[in-house]
Amino acid sequence: MLVSLQTVIGMAEKGDYCIPAFNVYNTETVMGVIAAAEEAKAPVIIQVYPRLLNEEVGYYLCPTVIAAARKASVPVCFHLDHGPSEWEVTRALRWGCTGIMLDGSAHDFEKNVEMTKHIVEICKSLDIGVEGEIGHVGSVNDDAMSEFTDPAEAAEFVKKTGVTCLAVLIGNAHGHYKKPPKLDIERVKAIREATGGIPLVLHGGSGIPDEQVKAAIAAGIRKMNIGTDVCCAFADGTLESLNDPARSLAVDLFMKKPIETVKKMALEKIKLVGAEGKA
Numbered sequence: 001m002l003v004s005l006q007t008v009i010g011m012a013e014k015g016d017y018c019i020p021a022f023n024v025y026n027t028e029t030v031m032g033v034i035a036a037a038e039e040a041k042a043p044v045i046i047q048v049y050p051r052l053l054n055e056e057v058g059y060y061l062c063p064t065v066i067a068a069a070r071k072a073s074v075p076v077c078f079h080l081d082h083g084p085s086e087w088e089v090t091r092a093l094r095w096g097c098t099g100i101m102l103d104g105s106a107h108d109f110e111k112n113v114e115m116t117k118h119i120v121e122i123c124k125s126l127d128i129g130v131e132g133e134i135g136h137v138g139s140v141n142d143d144a145m146s147e148f149t150d151p152a153e154a155a156e157f158v159k160k161t162g163v164t165c166l167a168v169l170i171g172n173a174h175g176h177y178k179k180p181p182k183l184d185i186e187r188v189k190a191i192r193e194a195t196g197g198i199p200l201v202l203h204g205g206s207g208i209p210d211e212q213v214k215a216a217i218a219a220g221i222r223k224m225n226i227g228t229d230v231c232c233a234f235a236d237g238t239l240e241s242l243n244d245p246a247r248s249l250a251v252d253l254f255m256k257k258p259i260e261t262v263k264k265m266a267l268e269k270i271k272l273v274g275a276e277g278k279a
């Protein structure tokens with residue numbers, strides 16, 4: 001069933017676990033994630049980067065996600081990931097997203113507050129929760145990481161904007177880590193405390209050692225984003241199909257392997273974050 005961001009985040013908060021948020025790119029990645037969620041009886045978030053909302057891709061991908069979520073036997077939220085402005089948010093709402101991220105973290109604090117608060121107000125009329133970001137989560141290829149999220153600043157941000165959940169920078173980054181990251185778990189606890197318990201979001205979930213993921217969830221992470229691992233699983237499955245001498249070139253049959261490898265990866269993540277059996 002298609003549900004809102006606040007519904008799945010509320011479930012995680014109540015049960016002290018974390019919702020896996022998978023970035024999808026095409027029909028096959030959607031199929032792999034939904035198959036895993038149904039098998040594990042887990043609530044999930046399916047999310048898209050703003051570039052996928054354009055007419056060429058969004059026209060096909062967004063109705064696919066909505067149809068898959070409606071048909072699914074488990075709660076599925078369709079979320080916009082890293083929306084940079086009202087333009088992309090409006091587009092995502094038009095495509096039927098039930099969760100919105102407004103990422104104003106590249107701007108200064110006041111501008112970030114102003115942009116996020118505005119989007120929270122728009123989304124409130126549609127009963128759709130908003131994820132904000134404070135402390136800019138960059139890429140593993142950045143020369144230097146920007147400063148980690150400050151608990152006092154996070155508290156002020158949450159109070160002024162009314163976000164449903166908050167993405168934080170605690171040693172995480174997007175892409176495959178060159179060496180294992182060291183998450184600042186004490187900071188997660190401090191942010192939770194300072195904000196009065198806002199559900200926290202961990203971006204860059206591909207490649208964080210399992211023990212650190214578990215510690216971060218115990219400290220208050222309620223949504224973990226997984227993008228690069230979806231791409232790698234899909235690529236691995238495609239290569240397996242290519243290298244299989246018995247493969248069929250009929251595209252639907254050729255794609256069975258990539259769907260299966262995405263499903264396998266998604267199942268592992270669902271179990272890791274404690275969402276199995278929670279639907």
Ligand code: 13P
Nearest residue numbers: 175203204206225227228
């Ligand atoms: P990874 O690609 O590192 O898993 O990060 C995904 C993400 O955080 C999307 O917002």
